[in-house]
Amino acid sequence: MGELRPLALDLTSEARALATVLRELFEGLEISVRRYAARRIRDAGTFSRYLNGTRVPPWEVVMDLLTDVAEHRGTAATPDAIELVRRLHRAAVETSSSPRHAVEVLEQQLAEADRVSRRSTARGDALGDALLDRKHRIADLEVRLNQLEAEWSAERERADRLAAANPDLTDLLRERDQLQGEVARLSSQVHEARKQRDEAEERCALLERQMEAVEQVQQTAAAVRAAPCQVMPKILIVDDQPNNLLAMTAVLSTLEQELVAVSSGQEALKALLDHDDFAVIIMDVQMPDMDGYETAAHIKHRPRNRDVPIIFLTAMGIDPEHSARGYAAGAVDYIAKPFDPWVLRAKVAVFTRIYLERRVNGDRYSG
Numbered sequence: 001m002g003e004l005r006p007l008a009l010d011l012t013s014e015a016r017a018l019a020t021v022l023r024e025l026f027e028g029l030e031i032s033v034r035r036y037a038a039r040r041i042r043d044a045g046t047f048s049r050y051l052n053g054t055r056v057p058p059w060e061v062v063m064d065l066l067t068d069v070a071e072h073r074g075t076a077a078t079p080d081a082i083e084l085v086r087r088l089h090r091a092a093v094e095t096s097s098s099p100r101h102a103v104e105v106l107e108q109q110l111a112e113a114d115r116v117s118r119r120s121t122a123r124g125d126a127l128g129d130a131l132l133d134r135k136h137r138i139a140d141l142e143v144r145l146n147q148l149e150a151e152w153s154a155e156r157e158r159a160d161r162l163a164a165a166n167p168d169l170t171d172l173l174r175e176r177d178q179l180q181g182e183v184a185r186l187s188s189q190v191h192e193a194r195k196q197r198d199e200a201e202e203r204c205a206l207l208e209r210q211m212e213a214v215e216q217v218q219q220t221a222a223a224v225r226a227a228p229c230q231v232m233p234k235i236l237i238v239d240d241q242p243n244n245l246l247a248m249t250a251v252l253s254t255l256e257q258e259l260v261a262v263s264s265g266q267e268a269l270k271a272l273l274d275h276d277d278f279a280v281i282i283m284d285v286q287m288p289d290m291d292g293y294e295t296a297a298h299i300k301h302r303p304r305n306r307d308v309p310i311i312f313l314t315a316m317g318i319d320p321e322h323s324a325r326g327y328a329a330g331a332v333d334y335i336a337k338p339f340d341p342w343v344l345r346a347k348v349a350v351f352t353r354i355y356l357e358r359r360v361n362g363d364r365y366s367g
Helices: 013-027 033-039 044-052 059-073 079-095 099-154 156-165 169-226 242-255 265-274 292-300 320-328 341-366
Strands: 234-238 258-262 278-284 310-314 333-336
Touching: 013 044, 013 059, 013 079, 033 044, 059 079, 099 156, 099 169, 234 242, 234 265, 242 258, 242 341, 258 265, 265 278, 265 292, 278 292, 278 341, 292 310, 292 320, 310 320, 310 341, 320 333, 333 341
Parallel strands: 234 258, 234 278, 278 310, 310 333
Antiparallel strands: none
16 A cells, blocks of 8 residues: 655644544555545545645545445444534635635535526426416316306395205315415415525525636736736725734735735824835724724825725625715725625735736836
8 A cells, every 4th residue: 555645734724634534534445545546536646635635625525535434344434423524624625725626616516506506496397387287277266156156146046046056166165275275385385496596596606706706816826926026915904893804814815915904094094105005905884083984085085095996894784875975985895794705805806906917017018
């Protein structure tokens, strides 16, 4: 059996914990990496990187390994063991900074969301057909009942004789009531299926946007690597809550840009005086002394800073009044808390790329 590569030195604690568990499972198979990769029709080099922690494997690779180990030992993995590995895998995924791995995870989520959407659509169509059939049957019964009721009102005696001659009237009413109950139930199921389909479609759209954002991050990183002599632009983060500053710094730290975090509008204005290469400003709205709107107004009145894009983050929700005030203050975007980390990263990556392109074009024209 070939030896495993040693664990990488610069792993996060989450990636190291997952890789250690995967190595223990794999060693239980008592075969080489190359042989196991051939068995599962996978690339041996990629699988080796899974085991030394430099790549986080997709969950299906982990499940295949658990299945193979259980088959080799003759005992199935317990639910507690599977849940433990799942938690380690989720933690490693959330702390992974690999854009390519993010694309793989998003592709899997996109495929799952697409399957849910297609199943919901098919179920909705079937329920819709059943609902339409019940409505037609009710309409037919209503016509027959209306005919009987019209004859009753025209001539009571004749209606009595008609009732005597049609003993199935009670059965018709009962059948109609049952069908109406079915219609209500099917209508609820159709509504739920359509809601599930719409949610799946929205998730598909979100995942596609997130994949596009990750690809843009890769393009920006490639552009920076291609021009190492350039100084990376800065991102100014303004929020009076230390926890929010910490969270946004963690989300944006893998974009290979310098982050400047301050806790007030006054500190933001001072930072803009000390630096002149900010690509974008991310600013909280609700701050003491000077709120985000007032700070933005001061920034836009300064000729050297008026073109720096501002993204507002707020816990007040995005309603027309707040968003209109934000755009009036000069913001280019308005995001509600809690925010989607991938959306924030994507927007920052876009403005950074625009900043770099403008600076490259300016240097080209000036040269």
